Amino acid sequence: MDIMGALLKGEAPKITTEENDIIERLAFYLRRLEHRNAPDAAKDPQVFPVRPKDARPKKKVTYYLTKLIIQQLEKAQQKLAEAESEGIKLKISKSVIVETALRAALQELEAKGPRSRLHRILRDVCRRTKEAQPTAMTKPGEDVT
Amino acid sequence: MIIVCPSCKRQHKVDESRLSDKVKAAKCVFCGHKFPIPKPGDVETEPPAVAEALPAAEATASSMRRIAVSLSKGGVGKTTTAVNLAAGLALAGFNVLLVDTDTQGQASYMLGVKPKAGLTELMTGELIPQECLVKARERLWLLAGGRALAGVKRLIARKDFRGEMTLSEALTPFEGQFDYVVVDTSPGWDVLTINVLFYVREVLIPVSLEVMTIQGLLEFSRSLASVQNYHRDLTLKYVVPTFLDKRVKQSEEILQQLTSYYNSRMCPPIRYNVRLSEAPGYGKTIYEYAPGSPGAKDYRDLVRRVAGNDELLS
Numbered sequence: 001m002d003i004m005g006a007l008l009k010g011e012a013p014k015i016t017t018e019e020n021d022i023i024e025r026l027a028f029y030l031r032r033l034e035h036r037n038a039p040d041a042a043k044d045p046q047v048f049p050v051r052p053k054d055a056r057p058k059k060k061v062t063y064y065l066t067k068l069i070i071q072q073l074e075k076a077q078q079k080l081a082e083a084e085s086e087g088i089k090l091k092i093s094k095s096v097i098v099e100t101a102l103r104a105a106l107q108e109l110e111a112k113g114p115r116s117r118l119h120r121i122l123r124d125v126c127r128r129t130k131e132a133q134p135t136a137m138t139k140p141g142e143d144v145t
Numbered sequence: 146m147i148i149v150c151p152s153c154k155r156q157h158k159v160d161e162s163r164l165s166d167k168v169k170a171a172k173c174v175f176c177g178h179k180f181p182i183p184k185p186g187d188v189e190t191e192p193p194a195v196a197e198a199l200p201a202a203e204a205t206a207s208s209m210r211r212i213a214v215s216l217s218k219g220g221v222g223k224t225t226t227a228v229n230l231a232a233g234l235a236l237a238g239f240n241v242l243l244v245d246t247d248t249q250g251q252a253s254y255m256l257g258v259k260p261k262a263g264l265t266e267l268m269t270g271e272l273i274p275q276e277c278l279v280k281a282r283e284r285l286w287l288l289a290g291g292r293a294l295a296g297v298k299r300l301i302a303r304k305d306f307r308g309e310m311t312l313s314e315a316l317t318p319f320e321g322q323f324d325y326v327v328v329d330t331s332p333g334w335d336v337l338t339i340n341v342l343f344y345v346r347e348v349l350i351p352v353s354l355e356v357m358t359i360q361g362l363l364e365f366s367r368s369l370a371s372v373q374n375y376h377r378d379l380t381l382k383y384v385v386p387t388f389l390d391k392r393v394k395q396s397e398e399i400l401q402q403l404t405s406y407y408n409s410r411m412c413p414p415i416r417y418n419v420r421l422s423e424a425p426g427y428g429k430t431i432y433e434y435a436p437g438s439p440g441a442k443d444y445r446d447l448v449r450r451v452a453g454n455d456e457l458l459s
Contacts, residue, residue, distance in 0.1 A: 007368070010368075019373075020370065023367060023370065030359050033399075
């Protein structure tokens with residue numbers, strides 16, 4: 001009788017021992033664990049609200065803004081968030097505000113040319129810079145007035 | 146024929162029938178010294194006494210407890226448990242033999258010893274039994290495993306008859322010499338694991354508290370029941386939860402379930418402890434490396450449980 005062969009192949013006769021009951025219970029518990037851990041196919045996949053993606057390609061760029069305009073931009077965003085438009089709360093990112101404002105100014109510049117508001121403001125800025133003494137950059141932490 | 150190395154005085158068992166006439170010299174596996182093989186007619190002196198004297202055979206064969214630390218699933222803490230259990234029992238004053246039947250041979254690494262011979266030499270009969278042992282600590286002897294055991298597995302597999310008793314027959318010379326024989330097994334189900342289960346009378350199963358291990362425990366329990374057909378004295382005596390981490394929700398739940406199934410056979414759990422994984426790197430047991438750690442405390446509890454004495458190591 002080849003005991004070793006029977007044991008290796010799992011062909012050894014089964015006998016009833018006190019372990020059998022535990023083996024059965026263990027098998028049942030394992031099935032329960034497996035069932036619990038398995039992904040439930042019947043259940044609908046959980047839907048999370050996803051912010052609609054802008055179809056237009058975006059690019060992250062770096063331009064310098066004065067600290068004052070950054071503060072004003074943040075205040076504007078808060079105001080827009082608090083304001084309700086037709087019962088809908090607006091939740092607008094700073095990027096959207098900057099993009100919208102810039103688009104409006106550039107469209108006017110294209111349409112009116114030198115008579116546009118952006119052109120006139122920039123012309124004043126250039127003239128004042130030319131007249132004024134060169135100023136130093138604000139140091140980190142310095143208040144902008 | 147037993148030949149003695151003139152350099153280190155170790156004894157080697159040589160099968161004369163397998164030696165051809167051309168073989169004139171032998172190389173000692175311990176010191177590497179080459180020496181001429183004495184001819185049968187030569188006057189052979191009495192073999193010297195074994196360097197590391199084994200404990201006196203006080204314990205009777207029946208009182209020597211044989212415990213296998215086994216589970217077919219790997220990575221559950223078998224070797225860590227076997228080494229720290231054996232070392233703990235030795236610290237408690239018992240004479241312990243730790244047998245490593247794993248081809249990885251990590252028990253010797255954990256104990257910081259580099260044995261020249263071990264279980265392979267014992268089972269192939271290359272050395273006399275006493276020469277195969279290494280004294281790893283006070284009262285703790287090691288019969289080391291290693292890659293060479295793969296050859297032993299082939300040797301057992303070739304046997305047509307009583308292949309399952311090969312280990313038992315090889316360990317017969319140590320009968321009654323120790324209080325405990327702790328056998329560390331390799332993962333999986335092979336001829337050597339079956340041999341271990343035919344040698345021991347008690348089985349200790351370390352169970353890490355995760356689903357995969359429960360599956361392994363189920364398979365191993367079935368295999369164990371098959372072996373019990375032929376070896377009625379074999380009992381599953383201890384189930385030791387390992388890697389207990391109370392932050393993991395499932396581990397607590399599995400522990401409760403196992404406790405309800407195994408009742409009195411459940412041992413105090415071994416908590417997840419980083420010191421247990423660091424200790425082998427220093428070749429130390431947990432009692433030597435971090436005696437105040439939770440790992441050391443948990444293994445002391447296990448030693449008390451196995452020895453059935455709550456006063457031990459306190």
